C-alpha cells in the first residue's frame with residue numbers, strides 16, 4: 001500500500017478547520033468596507049509576524065530552505081500604512097515547538113492559495129491591487145502554485161515518522177485555531 005504523504009494528511013486532517021475559516025471569513029465580510037478590510041489586514045499582519053517568528057528556528061530552516069522568499073508581514077505592513085493604520089509594537093509572540101512549527105507554517109503557506117480569490121475580491125470591491133492596499137494578498141513573484149508545491153515537497157521529503165507527522169498536524173490545527181481567534185475578534189484588533 002502506498003504511504004500517505006504528510007501534505008495529503010495535512011490537507012485531509014485539517015479540512016474541517018479550513019471550512020471553518022471560510023465561514024468565519026464570510027461572516028466577517030472583510031471586503032464590504034475599507035474599515036473591515038483594514039481590520040482583516042491587521043489580522044494578516046499579526047498572523048504573519050507570528051509565523052515569521054518560527055522561521056528563526058534552525059530545525060525549521062533545515063527543512064524549508066527557501067524561507068527568505070516566504071512570509072508577508074512586510075507587505076501587510078505596507079498595506080496598513082496605505083490604509084492609515086500603525087499596528088501595535090511590541091506584540092506577543094508564541095514559542096512553538098518543532099515540528100509543530102511546520103504545521104503553523106503550512107497554514108500560512110496554504111492560505112496564499114485561497115488568497116488568489118481574496119485578492120480578486122479586494123480588486124473588485126475596493127479597487128486595491130498588488131501595488132496598493134492588497135500587496136499582502138498578491139501572489140509570490142514566482143507564482144502561488146510553484147512556491148506551494150516546493151513547500152509541500154519539502155515537507156514530504158523530510159520523511160517524518162507517523163508520530164512526528166502527528167505533531168505537524170497538531171501544529172496546523174493550532175495555527176488554524178490562532179488565525180480563527182484573530183478572525184473572531186477582528187473588529188477589536190488594533
Ligand code: HEM
Pocket residue numbers: 007010011018021022025026106107108109110111112113114115117118176179
Ligand atoms: C474565504 C476564504 C478562503 C477561501 C475562498 C479559500 C480557498 C482555498 C482554496 C480554493 C484552496 C485550494 C487551492 C488548490 O488546491 O488549488 C485553499 C487552500 C488552502 N487554504 Fe484556503 N481559503 C480561504 C481562507 C483560508 C484561511 C483563512 C486559511 C488559513 C489561515 C486558509 C488556509 C488554507 C490552506 C492551509 C490550504 C492548503 C490546503 C492543502 O493542503 O492543499 N484558507 N484555500
